[in-house]
Amino acid sequence: MARNTQVTADHNAPPVTQTLATFVATHPSKGWSDAVDHEAHRTFMNWLGCAVGAAHHEAADAALAAVNMLQPAPQASVLGRREKVDMASAALLNGITSHTFDFDDTHLKTIIHPAGPVASAVLAMAEHLGHSGRELIDALVIGIDVSCRVGNAMYPDHYDRGWHITGSTGTLGAAAACARLLKLDVQQTAMALGIAASQPIGMREQFGTMTKPFHPGGAARAGLVSALLASKGFTASPKALEAPRGMMQTISTKNTWDEITDELGQRFEISFNSYKPFACGIVIHPSIDACAQLRKQGVTPDQIERIELKVHSLVLELTGKKEPQDGLQAKFSVYHGCAAGLTFGYAAEDEFSDAVVTRPDMVALRRKVVATVDDSIDEASADVTAVLLDGRRVHVFVEHAIGSLQNPMTDAQLEAKFQGLSDPVLSAGRTRELINACWGVGDAAHVKALVALAVPGHP
Amino acid sequence: MARNTQVTADHNAPPVTQTLATFVATHPSKGWSDAVDHEAHRTFMNWLGCAVGAAHHEAADAALAAVNMLQPAPQASVLGRREKVDMASAALLNGITSHTFDFDDTHLKTIIHPAGPVASAVLAMAEHLGHSGRELIDALVIGIDVSCRVGNAMYPDHYDRGWHITGSTGTLGAAAACARLLKLDVQQTAMALGIAASQPIGMREQFGTMTKPFHPGGAARAGLVSALLASKGFTASPKALEAPRGMMQTISTKNTWDEITDELGQRFEISFNSYKPFACGIVIHPSIDACAQLRKQGVTPDQIERIELKVHSLVLELTGKKEPQDGLQAKFSVYHGCAAGLTFGYAAEDEFSDAVVTRPDMVALRRKVVATVDDSIDEASADVTAVLLDGRRVHVFVEHAIGSLQNPMTDAQLEAKFQGLSDPVLSAGRTRELINACWGVGDAAHVKALVALAVPGHP
Secondary structure (H helix, E strand, O other), X not given: OOOOOOOOOOOOOOOHHHHHHHHXXXXXXXXXXXXXXXXXXXXXXXXHHHHHHOOOOHHHHHHHHHHHOOOOOXXXXXXXXXOEEOHHHHHHHHHHHHHXXXXXXXXXXXXXXXXXXXXXXXXXXXXXHOOOHHHHHHHHHXXXXXXXXXXXXHOOHHHHOOEOHHHHHHHHHHHHHHHHHOOOOHHHHHHHHHHHHOOOOOEHHHOOOOHHHHHHHHHHHHHHHHHHHHHOOOOOOOOOOOOOOOHHHHHOOOOOOXXXXXXXXXXXXXXXXXXXXXXXXXXXXXHHHHHHHHHXXXXXXXXXXXXXXXXXXXXXXXXXXXXXXXXXXXOOEHHHHHHHHHHHOOOOOHHHOHHHHOOHHHHHHHHOEEEEEOOOOOOOOEEEEEEEOOOOEEEEEEOOOOOOOOOXXXXXXXXXXXXXXXXXXXXXXXXXXXXXXXXXXXXXXXXHHHHHHOOOOOO | OOOOOOOOOOOOOOOHHHHHHHHHHHOOOOOOOHHHHHHHHHHHHHXXXXXXHOOOOHHHHHHXXXXXXXXXXXXXXXXXXXXXXXXXXXXXXXXXXXXXXXXXXXXXXXXXXXXXXXHHHHHHHHHHHOOOHXXXXXXXXXXXXXXXXXHHHHOOHXXXXXXXXHHHHHHHHHHHHHHXXXXXXXXXXXXXXXXXXXXXXXXXXXXXXXXXXXXXXXXXXXXXXXHHHHHOOOOOOOOOOOOOOOHHHHHOOOOOXXXXXXXXXXXXXXXXXXXXXOXXXXXXXXXXXHHHHHHHOOOOHHHEEEEEEEEOHHHHHHHEOOOOOOHHHHOOEHHHHHHHHHHHOOOOOHHHOHHHHOOHHHHHHHHOEEEEEOOOOOOOOEEEEEEEOOOOEEEEEEOOOOOEOOEOOOHHHHHHHHHHHXXXXXXXXXXXXXXXXXXXXXXXXXXXXXXXXXXXXXX
């Protein structure tokens, strides 16, 4: 029996399951600053745009076809589509689409994409059960706080050993948010967290496949069902997170319990959420931003002799693909990022499509980018000089790219991103209405009107 | 970036995902001995009896109430009840009930309970999609081979660190079995295993709560849905099990790849499945068996002066509760085990009920058991002497208890166990029909007739 002991077991962990359950069940509605509440609306809108934008991706088609094998009841909407499915399946599907473009939000301290699991679960449940927009936003803030705090405690060990931290902590966030929506008491909320704690989802090996976006979707579904089970009296360990053979010690050797409890109810992790302006890996963002600023200064592709790019060595190591052959390869090409920034002023999902990547003018412009390594430049910065055919040199240095915590996307930029994703799916007019509904969701008597706008047709 | 490497990563793992997918998709129907096929029928019947027996447990009621919130389509039966739900939810619910009494099968090498995840998934799918009994048994043998082989590779490290290995390997077994039922090709089967690989379920901290039986149920559900997703073109990593950041290296530091590949298709892990005759921890079984043998020799409780019990120290360490106050405590009382063995000749779920445990004659008989430690006796053995009021001494030594691999339950004993579980739920007549249907399921044109017998009423 001596074998059955964990070498690293911590038998003195604080009762974080109970602490989190108390927070989830009892924290006052809108018990935070206006700034936090506004960030919650930004998080919600950004998540919704990503989900609508990928509504007809082949991953969504495949997942919906599988769900339809279960003949689901039409309880909740698949965003950006006309189909309705049961609320647990809607959580799954919207969680998948919201992460399909890898364009959703990022909690930079843990690289968790927090909205996918939490917002997908709460919107599906709120639509079916008739909750108000205030209840939705409350659940979103609280659910994201739970998943990111657990992430803070386990990061980086947990991520390094192979877990896709978005899915593994997301079940807890979704369970917390749905427990809040269902108005579970402290004890039942602890059970919901406990049931969810047995279902961490996601391995990093799946990156590059449809199973990556399955992770937030699966987490949303698992969390929602965990809350339903708890509401009906299903039991779990009240120490499911922190016990020696509970979730956290089983899946992480690093567990900084204070990260869960410090300033709980005072500091909200959603405050530190960030939004990607560009649909690619974050190290390319400063270069795209710099080239977009050149464009703003009047530089056009036909004027270009060459573009001199100076970046940290890591940027070329990760994204040094000079001649990308398709959209996926272009996501690892800082050269394509520069060409897109100068040509379009941004680089959303469309600018990483095969069609754009193989355009002759894009191929030609990429070849005019001359990249050199300069490790005195931070990984999060880029130094770009456009050398024009008339001999002029135009220089831009980006210290913090747009979308970073130091230089967040403005509300107007988030709206533009949303439009780029949603216009082709819902029409521009409908998209405008939906944006307005997002900004006002915290005051909406119910969320159904907003959801109706996120479904095509029926003008 | 140096941080983002796994210290123990094995970059030379063999392609076990692909190897298993090929086996699952291409192994011939009934491509094994009659003995293996018979063991599959025994495994199926034992699982079915456990599920029927716990059909009305409060865990089943709570889980069904939660599932009903999703308004499931009536595709497949909840065993032992009249309700029907969608096939994924049926997999969940039957997986929960089959493990609720902790009375189901055990693969002793890994202590996996293999049928729960696999049989629950395949029967639900086979009922809805109209598969034959042969397809069901094929899928059961193959699915259990996948989960137990992966378990062999990861055990004991994976279990020791906190995973409930039944649920964590069960998703793979269920996915394999459902992929087989759906006749997926090798590539799609690899995707099904890959999707499942991101969803290991179950922490040991949950033991003693309803979430323990949730683990095989959740694994059954997750595996079934993984196969559905793969059948519709959903993708995953084709190296999802073995890659450095794939499932196995993420959740276990021990991965003996040979355990997966050696004699694959020749040796079948279901051959090593065992069935509990008694509804309690395995260390009490030899003592119960010994007292049941005393009863068979004509010894009755009213003749008893005292019972001298000699066992290994571990037995008293784990199950030394002399005066259990209720059924749950009695499961940790070798004294109650002896009293039940002598009184009833066995100790199923009813003999561990509060009503039986508190009976005055049981209390009195327990107090007549005098236990002493003798570490020369194996943990799996028991030495019992009944000292009678007339002065006679009747001695029984059990080397291997009934239910062990060395002394397996006979078919007749499995039937008696099944009757004890099923008679109160389905009636004795119906139970007899169901037993016959179980023995013949491998030849049944479809499984629906058998399932109909496992639902109460409608004579």
